Amino acid sequence: MAHAISSPTPISGTGPAPSDLAIPIRELTPWLVLGALLAMSVLVLISSVQGAITIPEGTAIHEWVHDGRHLLGFPCH
Amino acid sequence: MSTRTFLVHGLVAGLLAGLAAFVVAYTVGEPQVDRAIALEEAAGATATDGHGHAHDHDDASAGHSHGEDAAVSRTTQSTLGLATGTLAIGVVLGGLTGLLAALGLGRLGGLRPAGSTALVALLGAVSFSVVPFLKYPATPPAVGSGETIDSRTAVYFGFLAVSVAAVVLAVALARRVARQWGGVPGVLAGVAAYVVAVAVAAVAFPKVDELGDFPAGILWDFRVASLLTLLAMWAVIGAVLTLLVDRAWQRHSAVQARRELAASL
Ligand SMILES: [Zn+2]
Numbered sequence: 001m002a003h004a005i006s007s008p009t010p011i012s013g014t015g016p017a018p019s020d021l022a023i024p025i026r027e028l029t030p031w032l033v034l035g036a037l038l039a040m041s042v043l044v045l046i047s048s049v050q051g052a053i054t055i056p057e058g059t060a061i062h063e064w065v066h067d068g069r070h071l072l073g074f075p076c077h
Numbered sequence: 078m079s080t081r082t083f084l085v086h087g088l089v090a091g092l093l094a095g096l097a098a099f100v101v102a103y104t105v106g107e108p109q110v111d112r113a114i115a116l117e118e119a120a121g122a123t124a125t126d127g128h129g130h131a132h133d134h135d136d137a138s139a140g141h142s143h144g145e146d147a148a149v150s151r152t153t154q155s156t157l158g159l160a161t162g163t164l165a166i167g168v169v170l171g172g173l174t175g176l177l178a179a180l181g182l183g184r185l186g187g188l189r190p191a192g193s194t195a196l197v198a199l200l201g202a203v204s205f206s207v208v209p210f211l212k213y214p215a216t217p218p219a220v221g222s223g224e225t226i227d228s229r230t231a232v233y234f235g236f237l238a239v240s241v242a243a244v245v246l247a248v249a250l251a252r253r254v255a256r257q258w259g260g261v262p263g264v265l266a267g268v269a270a271y272v273v274a275v276a277v278a279a280v281a282f283p284k285v286d287e288l289g290d291f292p293a294g295i296l297w298d299f300r301v302a303s304l305l306t307l308l309a310m311w312a313v314i315g316a317v318l319t320l321l322v323d324r325a326w327q328r329h330s331a332v333q334a335r336r337e338l339a340a341s342l
Binding site for chain 1: 106107155158172176187206209214217218
């Protein structure tokens with residue numbers, strides 16, 4: 001069905017109301033939880049400061065993303 | 078229009094945003110970072126490591142010292158390293174903005190998908206980047222003491238969390254008020270609630286002032302560059318995600334229209 005969109009007919013104002021499009025919260029929750037956790041993990045990795053919370057030990061990641069940390073506004077020095 | 082659509086669009090927007098942020102950070106920001114590092118090394122406290130990351134105190138956490146190994150060269154830090162940082166943050170923020178736009182779909186007053194998506198991106202930029210920047214502006218290398226880095230990191234992310242939580246609650250409040258009294262009072266209530274919440278938090282959170290005698294000119298240029306980097310990232314996330322969502326919605330509407338037409342025959 002989705003392949004049959006060749007009609008040049010312009011979309012009139014009779015489309016679905018915005019609220020009909022809402023995705024149920026039940027369906028969204030697991031995505032949002034996973035997304036938030038992933039986002040926090042990346043923030044921790046990027047901003048891992050003095051090694052106290054660096055997961056692979058050492059300073060490699062810390063040094064590698066050093067300039068990004070400063071220019072993206074995260075605390076470093 | 079499924080959650081998956083929004084996530085994929087958000088990741089694409091975030092990748093492009095990371096590239097845009099890298100270009101801005103490299104061209105506008107790196108000269109300031111280099112000037113700051115040159116100053117730091119001229120001051121010569123403990124700076125002999127050649128990669129510009131000499132902290133005043135290496136004893137802040139045991140077993141971790143920047144002074145002993147130049148693990149990553151300055152050239153790498155300012156190119157591949159910088160790109161890694163902007164791309165990682167861009168993709169993560171883009172993906173999360175996409176998911177939040179999916180949550181906002183059909184839930185933000187009468188806004189159509191493009192409008193609600195653009196609003197979500199705007200709220201993300203304000204709450205995640207602009208407001209935290211106003212309270213705790215970015216600092217170049219050579220500013221700040223290694224002894225306070227843990228507490229500065231804690232208050233920075235604490236304030237960031239308050240700002241993001243406040244915007245989520247403000248949107249919930251705006252929707253509630255809008256249902257009862259209409260759209261304009263709803264928007265005003267949401268804006269007012271967010272402004273009051275972050276103003277109180279800004280006063281309550283401690284002040285960080287470790288600039289010392291760092292040259293004001295370089296500091297200003299660095300902060301402008303940092304803000305431009307963040308704005309470039311959010312502008313691309315917002316623009317690309319909105320365009321992709323709008324295109325998906327046009328297709329969705331066309332399919333719907335054809336189904337209705339077919340059903341009516
Ligand atoms: Zn640094």
